[in-house]
Amino acid sequence: MSDALLTVENLSKSYQGVKAVQGVSLAVAPGELLAMIGPNGAGKSSCFNMLNGQIKPDTGRIRICGKDTTGLSPERISRLGVGRTFQVAETFLSMTVRENVQLAIQSARHGTLSLQSFFGNLGRKSAAEADDILDLIGLLGEAGRSCRELPYGDIKRLELAIALAGDPKLLLMDEPAAGMATRERMLLMRLTSRIAKERQLAVLFTEHDMDIVFEHADRIIVLNRGQVIAEGPPVDVRMNADVQAVYLGSGALYKQEH
Amino acid sequence: MDLYVVQFLTGLANAASLFLVASGLSLIFGVTRIVNFAHGAFYMLGAYIAYSLTVRWQTPLGFWAALLVASAAVAVVGVIIETLLLRRIYNAPELLQLLATFGITLIAEDAVRLIWGPEDLVGPRAAGLSGAVSILGNAMPIYDFVLILLGPLVFGLLWLLLHRSRWGLLVRAATQDRDMVNALGVNQKWLFTGVFALGVFLAAFGGGLQIPRDAVTHFMDLSIITEVFVIVVIGGLGSIGGAFLAAIIVSQLNAFGILILPGISLVLMFAVMAVVLVLRPWGLLGKQVVRSRIAALPDVGAWKPFDRTGRLAVSLAVFLAVLLPFLLGDYGISVASEVMIAIIFAISLQFLMSVGGLDSFGHAANLGLGAYGAALCVQYFGMSMELAMLTGPLIAAAFAVVAGWFCVRLSNIYFAMLTLAYAQILWSIVFQWVDLTGGDNGIVGVWPSEWAASPNAYYWLTTACAVGVVLAIRYLTFSPFGYSLRALRDSPMRSATIGISQRHIQHVAFVISAFFAGLAGVLFAFQKGSIFPDALGISTSVDGLIMVLLGGFNTVSGSVVGAVVYKVSSIWLMSNTDFPRLILGSVIVVLVVLFPQGIVGTSQRLLETWRTRRRLGEANVGAPAQKGGVA
Structure with a gap:
């Protein structure tokens, strides 16, 4: 796929001999939602952390927007237009909801060490813009509240707002719905899907909730023990014998490596 | 050549005592995650x-029995401190733990002076081991050979204990x-207590071993603790093998450093530590520390700048401060100037600690x-005072450019250790480079310009600086940079x-932060008319920490109140x-345990609770409680 926003070729990572990720390749196009699924320990989080720059791959290439980002730091990668949410939400607890988003906007636009970042009050800059994003996410009513007081479901949504604040081209979402109530999950994923289509965002997400995966993903990639075992549209993946073996259990889960 | 062999053996002998203390500190840190500043006090x-x-017991058996009994007694003291104090702060931020154990050190110093008096005590030689043998024509005490053997012996026993027992x-x-x-389902409490007792026992034993070699003084706690900090950091916090290796490295550096240049050993030791920290941030044999999952974030609302009432109150306070010379005499005003300088020092530290x-x-x-x-x-x-007020802070900032490059590569406790180093x-350097700095005699004759020479004028100068610095730091805190x-x-x-x-x-x-602290330093020198090395000592750093803690380390500028x-x-x-240290130490310990939020932090919480209650009372039910912020 030449027009892909994110291309990963032959990505591998081992921890002290344990092969966490082995030769994973994938591509995500603008406006596409690619779900990465697999049982615990399949290598999903390791993959994510490599795409995001938190850990460096042993081998393989990562290209984002045509640029080789293999081994770059998370800061550099984020400046190329990559938004990220975490399995356990990470927000700035000593700030208000609005300030969380404002800081992300400020950082994406001006960097954090430009001369003007030493002057003026962040609280007065880019407030309107932050409010637009919060409105989109449905958190405008909470904009002035301290982040610490929010219920967890709202914090997960705030993370999405922060990730969107830098106008990203690629969104990496590690279990975006983990820890949310069923109704909230559906709403969040519907919203993500709508935004991705409207803004032509490429989205790569992991999820354990199969209802969400099959309803929202355009394509699914299945990992097991660090390797890709299936890839394709939801219908195909659902019928795939290997995937069924991994998820439903055929007794062959721990088959010998070839 | 002969001299080198003897130096090498002396170095090995020194390593024994250092290893005992360091392994105790490392054990305690490994399990409880407390960096026990009081370890030096237990050694003492x-x-x-x-x-x-x-x-009293001057027989060969008596000497070793004395060491064991003394170590056991100190271990009992350690257990009492652990159960009464440390158990309450295991989940507190590291800074509070360091401060609390420093408080214990202060108490111990005065307690020792009370019981044994202020004089240095020279103990007897170890009975039966007081002779010397000739090594390549140089006399080596037999006792040193005992120490050389004792280090590996204790290391082996510890290894067996850790690897061969449940x-x-x-x-x-x-x-x-x-x-x-x-x-x-393991009873953590008693595991912690047991480890603490063992660690303290080792420290005390290390202290006892020094008796035949060195005088017993009430300064020995701070001198050993910095050396031991360096050792555990080089070896890796939590690693006994690392402590053993690093104890030998540091002792050899000391032994041979003296041959090159007297006094260089300290610099050499810290330089090695800095290099190790940058290349291997978790020490030579250490592993990355798994942070405890129990986060200890204080529960307060979002930070925000002063509202109208806040600004009015601050203006009023500044106005009253400016009028102070009309109320106080010369002595009172010079104390007030010191307070202003302390405010600058404290707020510059608070910017680093609370915001950063x-x-x-x-x-x-x-x-x-x-x-x-x-x-x-x-x-x-x-140079004139006016120009020096600019160059002083710039010099501090220039040094911080270099030191900061190393320090910000480390986090948490390692950052604290490297800044201490x-x-x-x-x-x-200041103490030993007598030609430049006058060493212990300091530099005298640093007087302010004529217009600022009177106590009142100097007070107004420091007040203007303090107000300016506090405003600048608050402004920076709420700038995009401060948010980042x-x-x-x-x-x-x-x-x-x-x-x-x-x-x-x-x-x-x-x-x-260094720039503003540098300004505090300049004002300090001109106020006293002189400057001595203790301005750079640990106690000055701790003063700053206490002021921030007292004001509230989770506030924007609570340290102003703390400093006053x-x-x-x-x-x-x-x-x-x-016995000021006894009182100061007790105050620190009480503060850490009872008021970890500090004066400003605690009053803000009380105010918030009161406001919320009142609002809820008015609104009766419904409407989510909107918490106030941290000013």
């Missing part, structure tokens, strides 16, 4: 008690992941550099993914009691 106590016993298995498991050990989450244990370095920078400019270039290196700095403290992962560069931002904050309260009360204490 061990030496004092063993001294009293060895004087208790040792639990200790090693807890070192890796104490929450998991707790979840598996970087707990510096060596902030004295910046104050000292500003002060010495200014004093040297006055002495050698005849930074201050100690500077202290030893705070973001890194709140969540490093989230910050990275929105493009905030940790090292750059924290480096700049480190330099800014602390400075006034410590000046009063100094002139009214014989």
Whole structure:
């Protein structure tokens, strides 16, 4: 796929001999939602952390927007237009909801060490813009509240707002719905899907909730023990014998490596 | 050549005692995650008690019995402290733990002076081991050979204990992941107490071993603790093997450093530590520390600038401060100037700690550099006070550019250790470079310009500086830069993914903080008319930490209140009691346990609760409680 926003070729990572990720390749196009699924320990989080720059791959290439980002730091990668949410939400607890988003906007636009970042009050800059994003996410009513007081479901949504604040081209979402109530999950994923289509965002997400995966993903990639075992549209993946073996259990889960 | 062999053997003998103390510290840290500043105090106590016993039991068996009994006695003291104090602060922020154990050190110093008197005590030689043997024509005490053998022996015993007993298995498991050990149903409390007792026993034994070699003094706690900090950091916190290796490295550096240049050993030791920390941030044999999952974030609302009422109150306070010379006499006003200088020092540290989450244990370095920078400019270039007020802070900032590059590569406790090392290196340079700095005699004759010479004028100058610095730091805190700095403290992962560069931002904050602390140093030097090395000492750094803690380390500028309260009360204490350290230490311990939020933090919480209650009372039901912010 030449027009892909994110291309990963032959990505591998081992921890002290344990092969966490082995030769994973994938591509995500603008406006596409690619779900990465697999049982615990399949290598999903390791993959994510490599795409995001938190850990460096042993081998393989990562290209984002045509640029080789293999081994770059998370800061550099984020400046190329990559938004990220975490399995356990990470927000700035000593700030208000609005300030969380404002800081992300400020950082994406001006960097954090430009001369003007030493002057003026962040609280007065880019407030309107932050409010637009919060409105989109449905958190405008909470904009002035301290982040610490929010219920967890709202914090997960705030993370999405922060990730969107830098106008990203690629969104990496590690279990975006983990820890949310069923109704909230559906709403969040519907919203993500709508935004991705409207803004032509490429989205790569992991999820354990199969209802969400099959309803929202355009394509699914299945990992097991660090390797890709299936890839394709939801219908195909659902019928795939290997995937069924991994998820439903055929007794062959721990088959010998070839 | 012969001399080198003897130096090498002496170095090995020195390593024994250092290893004992360091392994105890490392064990305690590994399991409880507390960096026990009081470890030096336990070492000192061990030496004092063993001294009293060895004087009475002067037989070969008596000497070793004295050491064991003394160590056991100190271990009992350790257990009492652990159960009464440390158990309450295991989940507190590291800074509070360091401060509380420093408080114990202060108490111990005065307690030792009360019991044994202020004089140095010279103990007897170890009975039966007082002779010497000739090594290549040089006399080596037999006792040194005993020490050389004792180090590996204790190391072996510890290894057996940790690897061949069930208790040792639990200790090693807890070192890796104490929450998991707790979840598996192991009684963590008694495991911690046991480890603490063993660690203290080792420290006290190390102290007793020194009796035949060195005098017993009430300074020995601080001198050993810095050396031992360096050792555990080089070896890796939590690693016994690392402590053994690093104890040998450091002792050899000391033994051979003296041959090259007397006094260089301290600098050499800290330089090695800095290099190790940068290349292997977890020490030579250490592993990355798994942070405890129980986060200890204070529960307060979002930070915000002063509202109208707040600004009015601050203006009123400044106005009253300006009028102070009409109320106080000369002595009162000079105390007030000291308070203003303390405010500048404290707020510059608070910017680093509260906004940046970087707990510096060596902030004295910046104050000292500003002060010495200014004093040297006055002495050698005849610079005026006005110009020195600019060059002093710039010198502190320039040094911070270099030191900061190293420091911001480390986090948490390692940052604290490296900043401590930074201050100690500077202290030893200033202390030993007598030609330039006058050494212990300091630099005198640093007087302010004529217009600022009167106590009142100087007070107004310091007030203007203090108001300016506090305003500047509050302004910076709420600038986009300040938000980025705070973001890194709140969540490093989230910050990275929105493009905030940790090292750059924290480096700049480190330099800014140093600049303002440097200004405090300049004002300090001109007020006293002189400057001495103790401005760079640990106690100056700790003064700063206490002021921030007292004000509230989770506030924007609570340290202003902390500085006023602390400075006034410590000046009063100094002139009214014989045992200020006993009182100061107790105050620190009580503060850490009962008021970890500090004066401003606690009152803000009370105010918030009161406001929320009132609002809820008015609104009766419904409407979510909107919490106030931290001013």
